[in-house]
Amino acid sequence: xxxxxxxxxxxxxxxxxxxxxxxxxxxxxxxxxxxxxxxxxxxxxxxxxxxxxxxxxxxxxxxxxxxxxxxxxxxxxxxxxxxxxxxxxxxxxxxxxxxxxxxxxxxxxxxxxxxxxxxxxxxxxxxxxxxxxxxxxxxxxxxxxxxxxxxxxxxxxxxxxxxxxxxxxxxxxxxxxxxxxxxxxxxxxxxxxxxxxxxxxxxxxxxxxxxxxxxxxxxxxxxxxxxxxxxxxxxxxxxxxxxxxxxxxxxxxxxxxxxxxxxxxxxxxxxxxxxxxxxxxxxxxxxxxxxxxxxxxxxxxxxxxxxxxxxxxxxxxxxxxxxxxxxxxxxx
Ligand code: SF4
Numbered sequence: 001x002x003x004x005x006x007x008x009x010x011x012x013x014x015x016x017x018x019x020x021x022x023x024x025x026x027x028x029x030x031x032x033x034x035x036x037x038x039x040x041x042x043x044x045x046x047x048x049x050x051x052x053x054x055x056x057x058x059x060x061x062x063x064x065x066x067x068x069x070x071x072x073x074x075x076x077x078x079x080x081x082x083x084x085x086x087x088x089x090x091x092x093x094x095x096x097x098x099x100x101x102x103x104x105x106x107x108x109x110x111x112x113x114x115x116x117x118x119x120x121x122x123x124x125x126x127x128x129x130x131x132x133x134x135x136x137x138x139x140x141x142x143x144x145x146x147x148x149x150x151x152x153x154x155x156x157x158x159x160x161x162x163x164x165x166x167x168x169x170x171x172x173x174x175x176x177x178x179x180x181x182x183x184x185x186x187x188x189x190x191x192x193x194x195x196x197x198x199x200x201x202x203x204x205x206x207x208x209x210x211x212x213x214x215x216x217x218x219x220x221x222x223x224x225x226x227x228x229x230x231x232x233x234x235x236x237x238x239x240x241x242x243x244x245x246x247x248x249x250x251x252x253x254x255x256x257x258x259x260x261x262x263x264x265x266x267x268x269x270x271x272x273x274x275x276x277x278x279x280x281x282x283x284x285x286x287x288x289x290x291x292x293x294x295x296x297x298x299x300x301x302x303x304x305x306x307x308x309x310x311x312x313x314x315x316x317x318x319x320x321x322x323x324x325x326x327x328x329x330x331x332x
Pocket of ligand 1: 060061062063064065068069070071107108137160
């Protein structure tokens with residue numbers, strides 16, 4: 001890393017948050033207690049009114065999906081609703097730009113009913129009505145909780161389905177019981193739709209992917225297309241130094257994948273199988289994205305959490321002109 005960034009005088013492996021304050025102020029953080037340090041101060045940002053803010057509600061996961069950095073990271077408790085409403089109160093601005101929403105940042109959002117009740121109560125007590133979005137597994141959100149979650153402000157779920165092919169789900173170690181997993185996914189999507197919660201489905205093209213696995217995923221998505229607001233798709237990418245990723249690349253090669261190329265140090269792209277090379281995986285990703293995501297849906301989802309709050313649909317449409325074939329959604 002020193003060779004790659006010669007001007008950097010200090011390099012920390014992993015996350016550096018515990019060191020940043022000391023670097024800048026020479027005072028180390030006194031308390032590293034969970035839920036105390038992970039509050040972001042948006043007032044420090046330049047043009048902070050343009051940002052859709054994140055609010056970190058938990059870390060880690062530990063569910064073991066073999067492509068994921070979080071697979072062995074312990075899941076922390078959800079941040080308390082009292083802290084959340086205090087943070088949202090400090091953060092949310094009211095103006096005439098795209099409404100400010102919160103992304104409840106969590107690798108795996110998993111709430112108990114008492115937590116949802118508390119959030120509803122604290123929102124009412126503090127007269128807040130912000131909308132929020134989060135990321136979940138199909139089996140980390142209880143179908144019976146969705147109605148209450150909507151009352152607590154949940155507006156969009158990024159659902160890490162990853163595939164609807166039994167073999168691929170098992171190869172990813174996403175689940176050992178794909179049939180049950182997919183029926184749970186159906187129930188979550190349908191119940192979310194009934195409660196007017198938008199679901200964006202995440203799909204991962206994984207090692208060993210072939211025509212049959214792609215077709216079964218598309219068939220499954222077709223059955224749910226009216227209830228989903230968009231699909232994000234991409235092939236698995238391996239991050240890390242060569243010595244650290246060797247074992248993982250070997251494991252993926254057993255499933256039929258091989259190294260395609262490294263566009264830059266630390267990033268490895270794959271040919272997923274003998275029939276789906278890297279380029280095909282990008283084309284398939286675009287095909288699936290365009291099949292289920294309109295430009296309106298895409299703009300809605302991105303404006304909710306990512307686009308600058310003064311970016312309009314007209315500007316977006318004009319920026320899309322001439323690059324239609326590169327987009328993972330279709331222009332309508
Ligand atoms: S459930 Fe999501 S966050 Fe957890 S290991 Fe799997 S992909 Fe990663």
